[in-house]
Amino acid sequence: MYDWAVLWEWVEIAARWTHVITAIAWIGSSFYFIALDLGLYRDRNLASGADGEEWQVHGGGFYHIQKYLVAPASMPDHLTWFKWESYATWLSGFTMLVLVYYLGADLYLVDPSVADIKVWQAILISLASLAFGWLAYNQICKTFVNANQTVVMVALFVVLVAMAWGYTQVFTGRAALLHLGAFTATIMSANVFMIIIPNQKIVVEDLKAGRKPDPKYGKIAKQRSTHNNYLTLPVLFLMLSNHYPLVFATEYNWIIASLVFLMGVTIRHWFNTQHARKGNPHWTWAVTVLLFLVCAWLSTAPMRAEPEVEGQAQLSPEALVYAAAPGFDDVVGIVQGRCSMCHAAEPGWEGMYWPPKDVRLETPEEIATEARRIYLQAGITHAMPPANVSYIEPEERAQIVKWFRAAGVGGVEG
Secondary structure, X not given: OEEHHHHHHHHHHHHHHHHHHHHHHHHHHHHHHHHHHHHOEOOOOOOOOOOEEEEEEEOOEEEEEEEOOOOOOOOOXXXXXXXXXXXXXXXXXXXXXXXXXXXXXXXXXXXOOOOOOOHHHHHHHHHHHXXXXXXXXXXXXXXXXXXXXXXXXXXHHHHHHHHHHHHHOOOOHHHHHHXXXXXXXXXXXXXHHHHHHHHHHHHHHHHHOOOOOOOHHHHHHHHHHHHHHHHHHHHHHHHHHHHOHHHHOOOOHHHHHHHHHHHHHHHHHHXXXXXXXXXXXXXXXXHHHHHHHHHHHHHOHHHHOOOOOOOOOOOOHHHHHHHHOOOHXXXXXXXXXXXXXXXXXXXXXXXXXXXXXXOOOOOHHHHHHOHHHHHHHHHHOOOOOHHHOOOOOHHHHHHHHHHHHHHOOOOEEO
């Protein structure tokens, strides 16, 4: 007997953990080198011909670091390339996109009340949008190659706002913000794969051939690396947004996502200014807090509006199977009695104003739709209810497991 739902959950755990590990490695090296570059002392006439240097202390030792605008007179035998962190982050992130949103499209990607499209159409739109992101961004950089870099960032921000709105017109709120993060992360990783590393390879090959490298390649690579630096924090926020319904499941989620990009700029501006020893622009924190409060205010807008009367939920083919499985009526009674006081449009639990994770379990349709999550969180594990506050009995958990497995959709196979 093998429980494929549990196995699939562990596959997702492995992919997510890999994504987190590689993202930490990429972000860590990116932030370090930007801080290092900004903090170099360039007012010294170095005998090595380097552009700047800095002394650092860490881990009980001292480091003397020098940066060459092009390269030293001779190449070292070993050269460390910082690229696999970026590639592995994107690949593991795309794997998560496939596992959760493409293979679970009926639940997480497609919402017929937003756009009545087929799963294959939604996946095609998703893939096309990621490709479009890189093409649009790269064209912006080429068009404004000689302009002030602020112009480039403003143009990119306009594209990001348009995509934030566009995604919310096609996908579920959760998928919309996640895709905006993937859209931006694709630009960042493509910067490394398509521009930064190829440019550095050109410089290395020129040096090996005895030619003087053109400094423009290093300049372009630094430009793209700086863009990545300012986009990192918004991407992190968007990747975590699926844990917070107040971010993704609100009417103005696309505006919130847009403001998050501005917060990323203000936060990084403070750090980058400090690293460059150009002062302490504390005003950036005031702006960040203000933007954050605006986001919080926008998230509660639906609570101030008159509720709309919704029609009966449309069940996916998979949810219909669970609804028809033996024991479903008993499970509905269990879930409504043990879970729906919190997982409701208007939770009855004191101090709770919205359903956790935006999961609602008030109707048979909603319970059938969330079958896999109920099985894993309240059947197989004791994650729900938290601290078993509603006193769900072992027999009731067993009934949930029996019902889910009876459906045979991602359940037990011999």
